[in-house]
Amino acid sequence: MGDLTLPVILLFAALGITAIAATLATWQLLRGPCAATRSVSLDMLLVITLPLIVGVGVVAGRAIYLDVAMMYALLAFLGVISLARYFDRGL
Amino acid sequence: MNVLHLIGALVTLTGSLFFLLGTIGLVRMPDFYNRVQAGTKATTLGAVLSVVGLGFFDLTWMPKLLLIALFVLLTNPLSSHALARAVHRAGLPLADGSVKDDLKACDTGDAKEVS
Numbered sequence: 001m002g003d004l005t006l007p008v009i010l011l012f013a014a015l016g017i018t019a020i021a022a023t024l025a026t027w028q029l030l031r032g033p034c035a036a037t038r039s040v041s042l043d044m045l046l047v048i049t050l051p052l053i054v055g056v057g058v059v060a061g062r063a064i065y066l067d068v069a070m071m072y073a074l075l076a077f078l079g080v081i082s083l084a085r086y087f088d089r090g091l
Numbered sequence: 092m093n094v095l096h097l098i099g100a101l102v103t104l105t106g107s108l109f110f111l112l113g114t115i116g117l118v119r120m121p122d123f124y125n126r127v128q129a130g131t132k133a134t135t136l137g138a139v140l141s142v143v144g145l146g147f148f149d150l151t152w153m154p155k156l157l158l159i160a161l162f163v164l165l166t167n168p169l170s171s172h173a174l175a176r177a178v179h180r181a182g183l184p185l186a187d188g189s190v191k192d193d194l195k196a197c198d199t200g201d202a203k204e205v206s
Contacts, residue, residue: 007093010100011148014107018141021110028117036123036178040130043174044117047134047167048110051103051141054156058148066155069142073162080170088177 015055022048039083046076099147106140109133122186123178131171138163 025048029041050069057065116129139160146156179194 005096007096007100007148010097010104011145014100014103014141014144017104017107018110021107021114024111024114024118028114034123034183036174036183037126039174040123040126040171041117043167043171044113044130044134047131047138047163048114050138050159050163051106051145054142054145054159055103058145058152061149063152066152066159070155070159070162073159073166077162077166077170081173084170084173084177086177087174087181 011055011058015052015059018048018052018055022052036087039080039087042083043076043080046072046079050076095147095150099144102144102147103141104144106137106142106144109137109140113137121188123183124175124185127171127175131167135164135167138167 022045025041025045029038029045032038032041050073053065053069053072057063057069110133113130113133116133117126120126120129142156142160142163146153176194185192
């Protein structure tokens with residue numbers, strides 16, 4: 001990712017748009033009128049952060065971020081499932 | 092300029108636009124159920140497109156990235172469905188303009204009106 005060719009510029013634009021989307025999801029997470037809305041915002045924020053992690057790995061050129069992203073996806077899924085169970089029956 | 096890098100950047104850009112549209116829907120929609128509907132579909136497609144598009148930058152990373160995309164494609168609708176159903180069973184009311192609640196009739200045993 002040294003010189004600033006057209007694909008690199010487009011990649012940085014895509015990561016910037018993804019960061020804007022993450023900011024909007026965070027704003028809804030802080031604003032949300034009830035706990036259910038906050039939790040769906042958290043769900044979206046977790047899924048949006050996943051390509052950001054992979055994008056940091058691509059820009060830095062380090063493959064360890066792929067394993068981080070895989071574990072992150074697994075933990076995000078388990079977290080949202082446990083939130084759903086909490087809403088249903090309590091912990 | 093590498094053509095594969097250009098294809099990957101365009102696919103990633105498409106996925107990030109889906110992210111932006113999904114979060115705009117999340118902010119604009121009136122209640123929880125509409126937010127689930129607007130948010131998670133767009134986010135699933137956006138995550139799959141972004142991750143696969145980033146794989147074009149280094150093709151040796153592609154199998155692992157396809158695995159991540161498949162995992163997101165399987166688990167994100169499942170988790171949002173579980174969340175929406177649990178919140179509905181906990182009794183969160185629908186928005187004011189809503190006209191139909193099939194799941195409520197199904198839960199209270201009034202199933203013949205549904206089918």
